[in-house]
Amino acid sequence: MRVLPVVLAFVALVALAGCSAAPEPRPKPISCAAGTAAGQGSSAQTNALQAWIKAYQIACPDATVEYAGTGSGAGVRAFLGGTGDFAGTDAVLGADDLRRAEQRCGGPAVHLPLVAGPIALAYNVAGVDELRLTPATIAQIFSGKVTVWNDPAIAADNPVAALPAIPIRTIHRADSSGTTDNFTRYLAGAAGPQWPHGIGGDWRAPGGTGEKGSHRVVAAVARTVGSIGYVESSYATVNDLPVAHIGAAGGPFTAPSDYAAGLAIEGATITDDLRIELRYDGTADYAYPMVLVSYEVVCRTGTPAVTRSFLAYAAGEAGQEAAQAAGYAALPEALRIRVRQAVLALT
Structure with missing residues (x-):
């Protein structure tokens, strides 16, 4: 019998296959430094910052990083006043603040776009599993012109939905907020004259209920029947709130997602100093x-x-993967590389 040689040959083949197998991927390294870093500002990016801080401090035990989600306006004011090492903001600095930042820095200040994500319209309307809204309808809702959920404007966007005859209760940010700035820029660009309240971080439209911070906005939506409010999408996801699909009249209507937000960023104009100028014309x-x-x-x-x-x-592949796991959109690769190069040029 030739059983033993056959067995030995089989064992040899298994061993050879094991030797030729690809090695398991090694964890991506973090280049550590010792000391402390502190920042404050945008509450919309807080979940991403917390994910980054956790991973960084596990890898770098000699470092301490702190971030407080005080709102974009408060964070910028603190940075300009000399508090903290960085400010988180959902809107680029205006000309006056940029001059003050340069005075504070004794030289140029740099914008690093590190966090991206859709702004979701979270709502609390029983029986409405999918809500579709056009820019004009959104503008009228938050301007206080459309005040009940079965209004003809909302019904036109949702021809098959059973909309209840209950009041709409809008929730907006009470503090100076980059989320408000981005939301009003969208309304001004996409809804045109239907949004007469201008743009900026401070809410100017009449009516509604103001709450400080994204976490308080979603909490107010969750406890208020008939409510709708704008927040960075990860907050709606964490709180298990339904969100509206946005689109032009006739569609398509798109739900907030990392992929869909990435398409919008890819279609944006990126300036030499890494400011992202989004398009609101609905052509993409x-x-x-x-x-x-x-x-x-x-x-x-x-x-x-x-x-x-x-x-x-944060600007590396591992950092952007952590942000995506926290509910944000990873930066498009070409932009991520540019941002990381800008970080590495800091001294």
Whole structure:
């Protein structure tokens, strides 16, 4: 019998196959630095910052990174006043604030777009599993012109939905907010004259209920029957709230998603200093049009080593994967590379 040689040959083949198998991927390294870094600002990016801080401090035990979601306006004011190493903001600095930042830095200040995600319209309307809204209807709702859920304007966007005859209760940000700035920019660009209240971080339309911070907006929507409010999409997801699909009259209507937000960013204009100028004309099919891009503002020179190290991780592949796992859209690869290069140029 030749059983033993056959068995030995089989064992040899198994061993050879094991030797030729691809090695398991190694964890992506984080280039650590020792010390502390502190920032504050945009509440919309808080979940991403928390994910980054957790991963970074596990890898870098000699570093301490802190971030407070105080709102974009408060974060920028604190940074301009010399508090903290970076500011989180959902809107680029205006000319006056940019001059003050340069004075604070003793040189140029840099915008780093690190967090992106759709702005969702979270709602609390029993029996409405899918809500579709056009820009004009959204503008009329938040202007206080459309006040009940079965209004003809909403019914036209939702011809097969059973809309209840209950009051609409809008929820907006009470504090100065980059989410408000991005939301009003969308309304001004997409709804035109239906939105006469201008743009900016402070809410100017009449009526509604104001809440400080994204977490309080979603909490108010969750407890208020008939309500609708705007928040960064991850907050709606975490709180298990339904969100509206947005589109032009006649469609297509698109739900907020990482992929659809990425399409909108890919169609944006990116300036030499990494400011993202979004388009609101609805020409990009299946792009979700209401997108928030959140920045970290830092000094080009004099930024502490741990801040540079932390932001380099956030702009790397592993950092963007962590942001995506936290409910945000990863930056398009070409933009991510440019942002990381800008971080590595900090001194």
